[in-house]
Amino acid sequence: MNRIRWLALGMSVALGVFGVRLYNLQVVHHAQFAVQSESNYQKDEVVRALRGEIRTSDGVLLATNRLAVDLIYTGGEVGSWDKIRYLAGVQPDQTQGDAPRPPDFSHEREVVLARNIKAENLPALYEYTALQPNLELRERVERIYPQGKLAAHLLGYTAEADESEVEDEGYTLGDLVGKSGLEYSLQQTLMGKNGVRRVEVTATGRPQSTRTVDPGQKGRDVVLTIDSALQRAAEQALREALPEINRNRAKYHSPPEPLVRGAIIALDPRTGAVLAMASSPTFDPNWFSRTPSPDPKAKAAALLSSSLDAVMQNRVVQTYDPGSVFKPSTTLAFVEKWGNRTVPCAPAYRFGSGTWHNWAHYSLGMVDARLALAYSCNPWYYDSAAQHPVEYSNVVAQRVKQLGFGHPTGLELVGEKTGDVPSEQGFLHSDRRDKSWQPGMSLNMSIGQGDVQVTPAQLALALSTILNNGHKRPLTVIRKEGGKVLPPKPVQDVSNGETATFRLVQEGLSMTTSDQYRYATAKHMLGPDFFPVRTAGKTGTAENGLSRKYNYSYTNAFYEGYGPLGNPNFLVVSFFQNGGEGSGPGLTAATKMFAARWCIKLNDRNHALPDQTPCTGELSQMHERMKKDARKAEAEAQAAQ
The missing domain is CATH 3.40.710.10 (DD-peptidase/beta-lactamase superfamily)
Structure with missing residues (x-):
């Protein structure tokens, strides 16, 4: 009988503790959490349109796309920085040597710390950055030419839109723009239309939910007469x-x-x-x-x-x-x-x-x-x-x-x-x-x-x-x-x-x-x-x-x-x-x-x-x-x- 009484007493105490905690969260701190919830906000992100592919008349792929991942830093404290820096391949001059955190980039809105992170390092990086509101692994579309120099002058090349192209021609930062050859001449054919992804973000900057508002449209593929x-x-x-x-x-x-x-x-x-x-x-x-x-x-x-x-x-x-x-x-x-x-x-x-x-x-x-x-x-x-x-x-x-x-x-x-x-x-x-x-x-x-x-x-x-x-x-x-x-x-x-x-x-x-x-x-x-x-x-x-x-x-x-x-x-x-x-x-x-x-x-x-x-x-x-x-x-x- 004594065991049963002690068990009942323990359960009563535990339920009491849970009750007190529940009262504390829902009543005492109600206003605080309500403010935090209202502080959540939505932001729209660009869904990059895939650029149209270019092939020869006999089907050889000359120009296509790949997803590249960059490490973006927005300022503030960063934990596990040494491991993140190593996995991302951040260059030493961007990290102040052995400093435990990135330098102060407060004069910039955001800074790209590493480009084209190796695919084999991404799973570990995603784990380390998941709880880091000041770091983001951001995907972008990158143009690649599988055949290297083949038909280079005819194809030309692309680069990301610069500030003048964003201001004067209506591009978005990160858009691929043809700079020479067919990439330039067929820009409107190849470029496609960007989409919109809506992300709910907490007050600390952590994503809560994501939905695609507009998937965008891929650019038109082009087949050349080239053999x-x-x-x-x-x-x-x-x-x-x-x-x-x-x-x-x-x-x-x-x-x-x-x-x-x-x-x-x-x-x-x-x-x-x-x-x-x-x-x-x-x-x-x-x-x-x-x-x-x-x-x-x-x-x-x-x-x-x-x-x-x-x-x-x-x-x-x-x-x-x-x-x-x-x-x-x-x-x-x-x-x-x-x-x-x-x-x-x-x-x-x-x-x-x-x-x-x-x-x-x-x-x-x-x-x-x-x-x-x-x-x-x-x-x-x-x-x-x-x-x-x-x-x-x-x-x-x-x-x-x-x-x-x-x-x-x-x-x-x-x-x-x-x-x-x-x-x-x-x-x-x-x-x-x-x-x-x-x-x-x-x-x-x-x-x-x-x-x-x-x-x-x-x-x-x-x-x-x-x-x-x-x-x-x-x-x-x-x-x-x-x-x-x-x-x-x-x-x-x-x-x-x-x-x-x-x-x-x-x-x-x-x-x-x-x-x-x-x-x-x-x-x-x-x-x-x-x-x-x-x-x-x-x-x-x-x-x-x-x-x-x-x-x-x-x-x-x-x-x-x-x-x-x-x-x-x-x-x-x-x-x-x-x-x-x-x-x-x-x-x-x-x-x-x-x-x-x-x-x-x-x-x-x-x-x-x-x-x-x-x-x-x-x-x-x-x-x-x-x-x-x-x-x-x-x-x-x-x-x-």
């Missing part, structure tokens, strides 16, 4: 050109180049769809889009590169002296207006008080417009311009602009240069001090020299217009937006109602690679004895400021060509700034692109290996292999996250 295998081939061809460029430098006793400055653009002339666009030197967009940068030294070097090296510059849409790759257009313009003519292709041409030289120091015989293209015979062009020196400039300038020069090509890239094709009429209506057009300017213009400035993209558009008999198809790099195939851009007919002259120019371009013509400038690499697919094209070697200052090894090297003859489905323009002769690195790079397109294996002299059957389908074993490599790189990038 990943051809894009890789273009970038590889640019990299591999350096030894050939430097061998040419050595012949002139010039110092070697440390890097390649050049560009390649390839397209399907039937549609204007760009299949490859590469520029060198190049960069990794991840250097700029990820925080902290995975390679801050390379990022700084890219931004500080000189105007000549210009790592961030897309040379496909920059202007240069074109030289002889301008001749197909001037040939068309002259023959349409004044007809074909045959003249001797002598080593030099006398006009006025000056002497105008050919590339060959010997006679190439009698040439008409077709052989003038095949042999790149400067005297034919000099003599043609000399017949009507002032009118020539106006006729040619007007006609070549119709073919594709002097205006944007249709590429979805903001900032594409339009170039300049001067003329007598243009001088009269310009703000130049000297408005007089000198006859010698027409001779320079006829071979793509003087003040003529064009882009590699414009060369591709003009050549496409010529091989399509005057039907100009604007260039495009976009195949789909938001899952929908974009309609084709309007085709402009600039044939002037006749095609005979177009066919004449096409014949001259095909003779450039024919072994039937002794001085054909591209037959040593693309002739039928060396390459199994018949193509047409034009070499180009352009003088510029450096070549006139130093020597011929500093000229711009171009090649433009297309094939197969009879049914062209591939066109390429290669360019090397200060790269030497067009029949050297320019032609070599184009040959490699043709080989990549038609699955041709080349030997160490860039001649096709014997007994090969070109592939005719849109995909090949090479494409499949390169896609497999791309998927592997994508998986490795995702695993690294």
Whole structure:
């Protein structure tokens, strides 16, 4: 009985204690807790919209998103700081050495202590910061480029919106904004719409409950016309050109180049769809889009590169002296207006008080417009311009602009240069001090020299217009937006109602690679004895400021060509700034692109290996292999996250 009494007494005491505590909380301290409850408040947080992904036409992922987590500090005491600092990777200079708490950032609203915290450390960090009202693990969307440098200049890169963009353009701090390339040009397509998450927060800043008010909207995905295998081939061809460029430098006793400055653009002339666009030197967009940068030294070097090296510059849409790759257009313009003519292709041409030289120091015989293209015979062009020196400039300038020069090509890239094709009429209506057009300017213009400035993209558009008999198809790099195939851009007919002259120019371009013509400038690499697919094209070697200052090894090297003859489905323009002769690195790079397109294996002299059957389908074993490599790189990038 005594045990029962003592048990009853103990339970009574315990219930009494609970009762007193309940009275104390609900009655005595009612006002205090009521105030604390009312002190809870709601705040709205941004739900970051995922940026639209970018893929190649064959499905290789070029740009996507990942969630990154940052450690945010808002001031005040922090417990377990040493462990938190270690797990978050906070840099020592942000923690005052071994101090038990972060420094006083009272002059700031909040401070980011660590960016991109390692995924394996997050679970422990969440536990340590759960009871720390002055610390927050905040998620943000980060742009990543799984293929690294692939198509870097075309893609561009993103960065978080700065204060001016927030104030002037309505972005929210932390929004991703395109800074160059398609990321910039397609900002409204890719950016999406942020959502809103409402969080109830206690007076001490601790979250109580969360609900999504507006989930936001993901940006639209974009599929490019780019073929990943051809894009890789273009970038590889640019990299591999350096030894050939430097061998040419050595012949002139010039110092070697440390890097390649050049560009390649390839397209399907039937549609204007760009299949490859590469520029060198190049960069990794991840250097700029990820925080902290995975390679801050390379990022700084890219931004500080000189105007000549210009790592961030897309040379496909920059202007240069074109030289002889301008001749197909001037040939068309002259023959349409004044007809074909045959003249001797002598080593030099006398006009006025000056002497105008050919590339060959010997006679190439009698040439008409077709052989003038095949042999790149400067005297034919000099003599043609000399017949009507002032009118020539106006006729040619007007006609070549119709073919594709002097205006944007249709590429979805903001900032594409339009170039300049001067003329007598243009001088009269310009703000130049000297408005007089000198006859010698027409001779320079006829071979793509003087003040003529064009882009590699414009060369591709003009050549496409010529091989399509005057039907100009604007260039495009976009195949789909938001899952929908974009309609084709309007085709402009600039044939002037006749095609005979177009066919004449096409014949001259095909003779450039024919072994039937002794001085054909591209037959040593693309002739039928060396390459199994018949193509047409034009070499180009352009003088510029450096070549006139130093020597011929500093000229711009171009090649433009297309094939197969009879049914062209591939066109390429290669360019090397200060790269030497067009029949050297320019032609070599184009040959490699043709080989990549038609699955041709080349030997160490860039001649096709014997007994090969070109592939005719849109995909090949090479494409499949390169896609497999791309998927592997994508998986490795995702695993690294």
